[in-house]
Amino acid sequence: MAVIEQLTQDFLRTKKLPHIWCPGCGNGIVTAALVRAIERADFDQKDVVIVSGIGCSSRAAGYLNFNTLHTTHGRALAFATGLKMARPELKLFVIMGDGDCSAIGGNHFIHSARRNIDLNAVIVNNHIYGMTGGQHSPLTPVGKKATTAPRGTLEREFDLLKLARGAGATFGARGIAAQPRQLEQLIARAAKHKGFSVVEALSPCPIAYGRRNKLGGAVEMLREMKDSSISVEKASSMDTSELEDKTLTGVLFSEEAPEFSEEYHKSINKENA
Amino acid sequence: MAYEMLSGSQAAAAAVQRAGVDLVAAYPITPQTAIVETLANYEAKGELGGDFVSVESEYAALACCYGAAAAGARVFTATASHGLAYMHEVIHWCSGARVPVVMVNVNRAIGAPWCLDPDQGDSLSQRDTGWMQIYCSGAQEVFDTVLQAYVLSESLLLPCLVVFDGFYISHTYEAVDIPEKEKTLEFVGEKRFKPQVVPGNPVNLHGLTTGDNQILLVRNRHESMIKALDLFKQVNKKFEGYFARSYKAVDSVIPPGSKTVFVAAGSTVETIRWALPGLKDCGLIQLRMFRPYPAEELCAVLEAHDVERVIVVDRNCSIGMGGIFSQELKAALYNMENPPIVEDLLLAGGIDLTIDMLHRVLETTAEGKNADQKWGVDVR
Ligand code: SF4
Numbered sequence: 075m076a077v078i079e080q081l082t083q084d085f086l087r088t089k090k091l092p093h094i095w096c097p098g099c100g101n102g103i104v105t106a107a108l109v110r111a112i113e114r115a116d117f118d119q120k121d122v123v124i125v126s127g128i129g130c131s132s133r134a135a136g137y138l139n140f141n142t143l144h145t146t147h148g149r150a151l152a153f154a155t156g157l158k159m160a161r162p163e164l165k166l167f168v169i170m171g172d173g174d175c176s177a178i179g180g181n182h183f184i185h186s187a188r189r190n191i192d193l194n195a196v197i198v199n200n201h202i203y204g205m206t207g208g209q210h211s212p213l214t215p216v217g218k219k220a221t222t223a224p225r226g227t228l229e230r231e232f233d234l235l236k237l238a239r240g241a242g243a244t245f246g247a248r249g250i251a252a253q254p255r256q257l258e259q260l261i262a263r264a265a266k267h268k269g270f271s272v273v274e275a276l277s278p279c280p281i282a283y284g285r286r287n288k289l290g291g292a293v294e295m296l297r298e299m300k301d302s303s304i305s306v307e308k309a310s311s312m313d314t315s316e317l318e319d320k321t322l323t324g325v326l327f328s329e330e331a332p333e334f335s336e337e338y339h340k341s342i343n344k345e346n347a
Numbered sequence: 348m349a350y351e352m353l354s355g356s357q358a359a360a361a362a363v364q365r366a367g368v369d370l371v372a373a374y375p376i377t378p379q380t381a382i383v384e385t386l387a388n389y390e391a392k393g394e395l396g397g398d399f400v401s402v403e404s405e406y407a408a409l410a411c412c413y414g415a416a417a418a419g420a421r422v423f424t425a426t427a428s429h430g431l432a433y434m435h436e437v438i439h440w441c442s443g444a445r446v447p448v449v450m451v452n453v454n455r456a457i458g459a460p461w462c463l464d465p466d467q468g469d470s471l472s473q474r475d476t477g478w479m480q481i482y483c484s485g486a487q488e489v490f491d492t493v494l495q496a497y498v499l500s501e502s503l504l505l506p507c508l509v510v511f512d513g514f515y516i517s518h519t520y521e522a523v524d525i526p527e528k529e530k531t532l533e534f535v536g537e538k539r540f541k542p543q544v545v546p547g548n549p550v551n552l553h554g555l556t557t558g559d560n561q562i563l564l565v566r567n568r569h570e571s572m573i574k575a576l577d578l579f580k581q582v583n584k585k586f587e588g589y590f591a592r593s594y595k596a597v598d599s600v601i602p603p604g605s606k607t608v609f610v611a612a613g614s615t616v617e618t619i620r621w622a623l624p625g626l627k628d629c630g631l632i633q634l635r636m637f638r639p640y641p642a643e644e645l646c647a648v649l650e651a652h653d654v655e656r657v658i659v660v661d662r663n664c665s666i667g668m669g670g671i672f673s674q675e676l677k678a679a680l681y682n683m684e685n686p687p688i689v690e691d692l693l694l695a696g697g698i699d700l701t702i703d704m705l706h707r708v709l710e711t712t713a714e715g716k717n718a719d720q721k722w723g724v725d726v727r
Contacts, residue, residue: 128461144461147376147429148404178374178404178433206375207384210401221384222373222401224391229401 084119085109087139094133098292100251100277104198105134107254107275108167111261117165125154127179129171130205130279131198148179151186154193162335165265167194173203173211176232180212187241189334190269196261197234197272200279208282219286234274235326244269244329248322251277252300256323263325269333276303276321353523355516358486359425359451359509360385361523362493365531366449369397369420372411374404376430377463378513379453383425397421405430409437409450416446417552419542421497424448427513428455431469435476438506442477442568444553447500447540448507449493450478454613454662455513456697464697465512467613467663471637471671477568479507479575480638482612486521488594491586494531495594498582501539503571510637512662513697515614526590534589572639579636596641601630601652607709608632608649608687611660612672615700619660622702626709630654634672642679649680654687658708664695669720694723701727 082088086109095101112122124142126132127150135142145153154168175183175197186193202220203209210220210227213234217226235246245267249257257275264271278284278295289295306324309317353361360382363371371390373383383401390399397420402408405426412422426434431452441448452473456466470480479499483489489511496507511517543552556564579596587593600623601608608630609619616633623631632648634641649657661670668674673691680686692708694700700723707726711718 146458147433180403203375206377206380209375209380209384212403221380222375222387222399224387227401 081109081113085112085139087137090137093137095130096281098278098280099130100200100275100279100292101131101134101198103251103254104131104196104257104275104277105137107249107257108134108169108196108261109138110258111265112167114258114262115165115265117265121163122165122167123154123157124167124169125150125157126169127171127174128205129174129203131171131200131277132169132174134169148174148177149182150174151179151182151193151195155186155191158191158193158335159338162339165194166192167196167265169196169198171204172197172199172201172213172234173209176212176234176237184237184241187238187243187270187272190242190244190331191334192268192270192336194261194264194271195273197274198277199234199274200277200283202279202283204279204282208286218283220283221286235272238270238272239327242270242331243272244331245271245325246327247272247325248274248276250299250303250321250323251275252296253323256305260325267328268336269331349525350522351525352520353486353490353525354381354518354520355483355486355489355511356381356453356518357385358490358523359493360389361525362490362531363423364389364395365526365528366423366494366497366535367396367421367532368423370400370412370415370422371395371397372400372402372408372415372422372424374402374408374426374430376405376427378455378517379425379427379430379451381517382451382453386423405433406437409434409441409448412448412450413437413441413444413446416441416448417444417543419538419540421501421538422448423450425451425453427453428457428469431473432457435473438473438476438478441506443564444543445504445568446506446543447497447504449496449500449509450506451489451493451509451511453511453513453517454697462696463513465514465614465662466695466697467510467512467661467671468695470508470510471663473508474638474671477505477572478638479505479572479636481507481509481636482634483509483511483516484614484616484633485516486523489516490523490525491590491592491594494535495579495582495586497535499575499578502578503575504540505568505571505575510613512614524590530589534586575639576636576641576644594635595644596636597644597648598633598635599630599648601632601648601654604628605630605652605654607656607658608652608654609658609660609705610634610672610676612637613662615660615662615694618700618702619705622705625702626705629709637675640675640679645676645679646683649687650683657687657689658692659689660692660694660700662694662697662700664693669693688719690719690721692721692723692726698723703727
């Protein structure tokens with residue numbers, strides 16, 4: 075059997091398919107990259123747990139054939155923290171959307187980063203609340219339209235990776251749905267990193283975001299995503315003026331620092347010794 | 348009169364637009380989102396007459412409303428289900444702080460697991476927070492109640508929750524009479540409250556107090572809330588004068604000779620109303636106001652018609668006790684000389700009420716252990 079078919083059979087709940095995502099949605103590409111990354115990281119399937127919040131991308135949990143928890147809006151990281159502390163051997167992937175992670179869940183995001191707890195946050199950033207039909211999120215770029223910002227949003231957006239780093243995360247990467255292989259590699263590296271890892275996956279939502287902002291269909295959105303991004307490696311030899319309006323992809327930071335669940339259990343063992 | 352085909356959500360937004368609001372704070376959640384989206388559109392077209400703030404969570408939405416109301420603004424927000432649950436702390440806070448706030452809650456079940464159906468447990472979980480609660484059975488009622496809620500809330504300095512069922516009301520369309528804004532503004536009137544935060548007059552609000560003070564504040568709030576029962580009548584008299592329709596806290600359709608009465612709140616009222624001609628010796632009571640609880644009015648209606656059997660339709664369940672509307676009704680009947688028997692039809696989870704169910708419930712009499720509690724799944 076071809077590798078891809080084997081992966082589908084092992085790692086997807088095929089009975090749950092077809093998925094609910096719209097044609098052209100990037101959620102499927104990101105989910106597939108995640109599946110391949112888990113394979114690449116060579117984790118035991120029984121140790122992998124997927125935790126998601128709520129929103130279009132969080133529906134991925136239902137399609138993935140691991141222990142999967144669909145949790146409340148913005149709180150997936152808090153639920154995952156409990157799992158990791160109780161069972162440190164688990165490999166946890168936390169799937170969130172941009173609204174889920176950075177608006178209502180912003181507090182849990184910065185505190186997971188601060189603790190440097192070994193969770194792998196995969197944030198599917200489509201710049202919009204897709205499931206509820208297109209409201210602006212903290213990652214909607216200034217000027218872009220949403221049902222709750224018909225004139226275009228005036229609010230400045232987060233730079234999610236700067237936020238994560240500032241709060242103490244030790245691994246941060248950005249991939250794009252237009253380059254699924256790179257995205258897969260980034261998630262796999264995040265998975266292997268000990269500490270709080272953040273992978274921001276830029277993903278097209280042609281329905282609730284693209285249409286309202288006249289960005290074309292999925293193909294145009296993916297093309298634009300590709301054209302406007304550049305890898306950190308290439309960018310390192312370029313002028314800042316050339317990098318204006320470019321989105322950096324790749325590993326933006328990776329550092330070593332004590333991981334919270336390990337430190338905690340070490341301290342308990344010391345006390346009990 | 349100008350009729351428009353509106354969903355319950357659009358009717359709520361239309362009322363807010365015609366109530367002279369200064370600030371709307373918004374966060375999306377199904378099945379409420381259409382309300383704040385409609386308001387965002389009004390704002391974009393310059394027709395809202397107030398500010399529209401899109402915030403990062405439901406908690407922030409209500410806190411933002413609190414802040415604006417403390418500064419003297421007429422405010423609005425809407426939510427549902429998990430959003431309302433997440434607001435819980437500020438829901439208490441707004442009431443304790445005596446700021447007028449009008450909020451719409453569109454009923455939807457609370458997880459786990461995720462469920463979108465219109466269980467009433469979200470709003471009923473907020474029963475004891477010091478908010479008035481009014482349950483609507485259709486889009487016209489939603490429009491009218493939102494306008495009335497501003498008068499109630501600002502007169503009593505207590506927040507008001509206007510509640511209706513997700514999808515059955517929020518997403519279905521009906522012809523709604525939308526009066527001229529001039530008239531609705533005149534009805535709602537000038538703001539009846541003073542800002543708590545006034546530049547040049549520094550105050551420290553809501554600092555630490557003792558139980559000895561707190562009990563007085565709680566009693567004061569309770570007594571204010573009770574006044575809503577009379578005020579609701581006055582407000583509706585005024586409303587009738589303006590718009591030629593009015594509502595009661597407890598409405599009823601009880602044909603002579605009715606032995607059984609269904610008690611319901613929300614969209615199930617309309618199902619029963621429609622089925623009533625085919626249900627032998629049956630009447631209907633619509634419980635519109637839930638907080639304050641119109642116990643006397645309810646008992647008076649039951650007494651006047653010599654009702655023998657009451658079947659409460661509860662699209663909710665207080666786990667370990669039963670339907671919340673039926674519990675409250677039983678408590679209210681305690682002082683009645685010949686109270687009717689009370690049975691409970693539980694539609695928890697938000698399941699649909701069908702006419703078949705009504706017939707089946709009528710056929711099965713209450714005998715044996717727990718026979719007074721019937722689960723909707725067993726009688727459909
Ligand atoms: S609304 Fe957008 S994010 Fe949601 S499934 Fe459709 S395309 Fe994807």
